[in-house]
Amino acid sequence: RPAQPIDEQTVANPDEWPSWGRTGTETHYSPLDEIDAGNVDVLKLAWHFDLEPGYSPSTPLMAEGKVFFTTGHSHIRALDAVTGKLLWEYDGGTRERATSALQMSWGSKGIAYDAGHVFLVTTDGYVVSLDAKTGKEAWKTYDYPDASPRNSNGPPRVFGGKVIVGFGGADISPARGFVTAYDARTGQRAWRFYTTPGDEVEPVNRKAEEVMRKTWPGGWKKPDGSRRGGGGTAWNAFSYDAELHLVYLGVGNGFPYNQQLRSPDGGDNLFLSSIVAVDVDTGAYKWHYQLCPAEQWDCTATADMTLATLEIDGKERKVLMQAPKNGFFYVIDRSNGQFISAEKIAKVSWAERIDRKTGRPVENPGIRYNGKPGMFEMWPGPTGAHSWMPQAYSPQTGLVYVPVMDMGALIGDAPKGGGGGGEIAAGMGVTLIPEVELPGGHRSYLKAWNPVTQSEAWRVDLPGSWPGGVMASGGGLVWQGQIDGKFVARDARTGKELWSFKTESPIVGAPITYRVNGRQYVTVITGSGGQGAGMQSLGNAAYRTDYRLPRRVLTFALDGKDTIPPFTLPALVPPEDPGFQPDLARAQAGAMLFGTRSCIVCHGWNAVGGGAAPDLRYSPTITDAATFRTIVKEGGLKLNGMPPFPQFTDEDLETLRFYLRSRAQAAPGEQKALLEKAKAARVSNAKPQDFAGRWNITIQSPVGPQKAVMDLKVVGSVVTGIVTAEQGKVDVAGAVKDGRAKFEGKASMPMPITIKYDVTVRDGQLVGDNANGPFGTFPVTGVRP
Ligand SMILES: O=C(O)c1cc(C(=O)O)c2c(n1)C(=O)C(=O)c1cc(C(=O)O)[nH]c1-2
Ligand SMILES: [Ca+2]
Known part of the structure; x- marks a missing residue:
């Protein structure tokens, strides 16, 4: 007998994995059970497909006997699901366009499938439908209304015949957040739901606009009419209840973070940091639940939202479950948005608890930094206790399997006059040091969480600080890749490791499983990406994450017979630089440019590469001014995915290059010390x-x-x-x-x-x-x- 009721929606169509979370319930669960806890130990590689270096934290799909996936810069491919043979490929064209959207990201994490078509959103905002048989464009449209900085990294979904599309950018731009639904057959816009107030109001959402405006008492404009603040980007999570006819939108943080600048008269600032339910056909607002009222620390509700039916206090409840960045695990009623329960799933210092009656957090006063001196230790930091890497839910065990991080940050009011100790968010009206090493930080776990009792069933300590996405399957198994390259299957009840496969490259994307001709397969894409492969690289620095490591699509089956050739990464040696003369002040000036002009996003904290892009400490390009200028300013390597940064002056470029040369000098000693430290731990x-x-x-x-x-x-x-x-x-x-x-x-x-x-x-x-x-x-x- 399963631990919890099994939703029809969750187990429909068992042979395929046609959507990011398999179905609209986003459980990342498949009922397939040919591979189970008793036989998984003999699971073997069935086929592999080699990928080029770069970004691949993505989750594939399987439909009509084909595996579809995106890697790099919206490079879409279709493979035969049984043999791994390439059937077609399509390039989204983002590298050629090389717009500023690429300065914040390398590519998207997933795609969608519906009725013979594959759907993608390019990082720079094109929404495309492809014929799933040929890879030819069926329609193509553009999602962005203006030139504000945005980027689209999250997977689109097709729910109820609509392609649901969000975007990111609230950490860099005051743009108003919205979610758009396009008709899957024609590409016509069906509706657009705004997540913060503004001048343009969709007639069907006058009510939503009214709900929002009440919570922005001073409006959203500066006296000169320009936009003071906004945000509320929905950059990752959507789920769908076909019976209730509702799409759930996971809405992100505000811009700027500092609420006194964004909304000087206070207010909750809806729909920032909220889960919002809308009608799938019209986009009309139904209900919302806000996690962090008056958000001001990158508190988002953009982690995946898992739908299930749970027996709670003897009653069957249709719930929505989310483990957002803020460190609590929330269970809410998805028919009306009513709060049911929330408990801490990680180290949390920003709030003591979530009030049972009101569903509002009881905050630690230190977290409201406005006007206060000093810095507040904030757990979780803006990295979150759980980011976009999918959690999974198994009705067999009734447990949710969450890739959890412990990572603290320091937060305080904006420095008068700016500058100082390596803050990266002064423009957001806040001093924020996300990558500060606090005791107990840089840890990651797989936690099995009981959503009914709101307690941990088991946990496993994981290597590094950027845990892979999770999948659960009907044979009593949970599956997850790790930063150390291991792909692991565990007993869903106990967490015991039952099988593993050593790959050459870290794994961040979530696995899937499917069945063809009665045979069950498990597929995972290796390679890293996202914040843990860039900005948050330090917690993984003791592992091999180099972007040149072989990345692959790997597919396993009980009778698999494939092997992969051994690989040795060439030794990491900084380029020879005999003329280098240390200069601390100049290196620090370069460090500020590196940290504040987006370099850090892909090339890593302190220029320690995390696998999203080359580790510049070992790059020969940093010893030649002309080469460096051609690449960074003029886009010389844009076809490799390095966008041009025309905004750098020639002097900036040389300061930046000087910093990287200093980092190259320090690299060998640092790497040795790091490994010794790992040993000493x-x-x-x-x-x-x-x-x-x-x-x-x-x-x-x-x-x-x-x-x-x-x-x-x-x-x-x-x-x-x-x-x-x-x-x-x-x-x-x-x-x-x-x-x-x-x-x-x-x-x-x-x-x-x-x-x-x-x-x-x-x-x-x-x-x-x-x-x-x-x-x-x-x-x-x-x-x-
Ligand atoms: O506020 C936003 O609009 C926004 C967008 C994105 C994004 O587009 O990926 C991220 C975040 N915020 C964010 O806060 C965050 O931690 C984050 C991690 C990642 C990633 O790809 O690993 N994206 C984003
Ligand atoms: Ca954000």
Whole structure:
């Protein structure tokens, strides 16, 4: 007997996987059970298809005996589902156009299928229908109304004969968010639902406009008539209940983040950070539930929304379940938007709980940063406890399988005059340091969550900090790829690993399963992408994520007979740069350009590549000014997916290039220290006295190695000492426990911050972490003089 009722909508059409979440219920569940917990251990590769380097965090589809998928820049392909043979391919043309939309993204995560057609949205906003037999265009239309920065990375869906399309951009632009439905047969626009108020009002949605306007008491305009704020982009999640005739829209954060700038008279600012239900035919508003009223920290409701029927308190409820960025797991009634329950699924500091009666969060006052000095430790940070990587729900177990992250950030009011400690969001009226290394951060898990009792059934610690999407199947299995390249099948009841396959490349996209001629297949696309492959690269830096690693479509079956050739990635060696002279101030100026002009989005935090684009520390292009200019400013590599950045001045380019050259110098030492740190994170049996005395230490800061001398005294388990560096002396104090010494002190340069050390002694060397407040945490090593 299944743990929960099985919805007809969820198990319909079992042989195919025709939509992102398989059906409109977005459960990422298939009832197929030929492969089960008893035989999965003999699962073998049936076929593979080689992909070019680049972006591939995508989920494929299967319909009419073909596997359809998108990778890179809207490169769509159809393969024979049994043999993996290429049937047709189509290029969305985004590389040739190379618009600014590409500066924020490489490509989309998925496509849609309906009635003999494949649907895609290109990163730069074209919505296209292709004949599924030939790959020829059936219709093509353009989604954006004006030139505001937008990009479309999320998968379109076809629900009730409408192609549902959203876009992103609320982190960079005040554009008004909306979702558009196009008739799947003709491409004609059926409706457009706006998610923040504005001048243009669709007649059918006068009511929605009224609901929204009440919550923006001062309006959305500046006195000069220009748009003060907006946002509310629906960049990822939609689901569909065919019986209720409702499409659910997952709506994102506001622009700017700072509510005092966006909406100075306050208000909840609907439909930011909300789940909104609309009629599938007309787009008419039915109900909404807002996660973060008066959102001001990139709080979004854009994680997938899983529909199921659950027995709660003896009653069958039609629910919608979402684990959004904000760290709670929500269960709401999808017929009317009524709040049912929410509990924490990750480390959360922004709110204490969600009030049962009102469904509103009980916030921690520190989170409203306006006018407050200092920075607030916000868990989860804007990366979220759960991003777009799909969760799965199995009615067999009644559990939801969520790829969860623990990642904190620092948030505070906008600095007067801007600049300072590496903030990346001053333009949003807020100081936000998303990639700060806080204890307990950069972790990821697969959590099996019971939505009825709102409690964890089991969890598995995953490698790295960017967990793969999840699929559940009827044979009692959950499937997930990992950043270390392992593709794993687990027992859905216990989490026990039952089978795994080592691939050459990290995996982020969710797997699918389908059946042809009575045989069940499981398909996954390897390769990385999204935030974890770019901006959030540090948590994965101990793993191989290089964008040149072989990426593939891999398909498995019980009688598979395919193999893949072994691969060795050439050693990572920075280019020779004999003329390089260090210059800290210039490197820091370049770091600001790198961090604030989108480079970081694809090329990684501190220029540590995460697999979305080349790791520039190892690129020969950074040692030649003319080559660098041709590529960055003029689009010399636009056909590889590097868009031009005409806005850079020649001086900017040279400053940026200088920063990258500094990073190249630091790379080998940093990589070694990083691997040593990963080793040191394991248990240590160092004794307190092992730490005493003088150490010559090296801190691997992003702008190059910094040397200092550390003198430590140890009495019992108490540590005191002095760290002497070029910038001055810091008195430190702390203790040794479980083989690790943790101590800290206050530094006044370049601003008052607490410096913390967390180190151990291994093979006569000091190894560990050095945390520098908002500047970040860096590996530290020490040797005896
Ligand atoms: O506010 C927005 O419009 C918007 C758009 C997108 C996007 O388009 O992918 C992301 C986000 N926000 C965002 O906050 C976020 O964490 C994020 C992660 C990713 C990704 O692809 O991994 N996209 C986005
Ligand atoms: Ca956002």
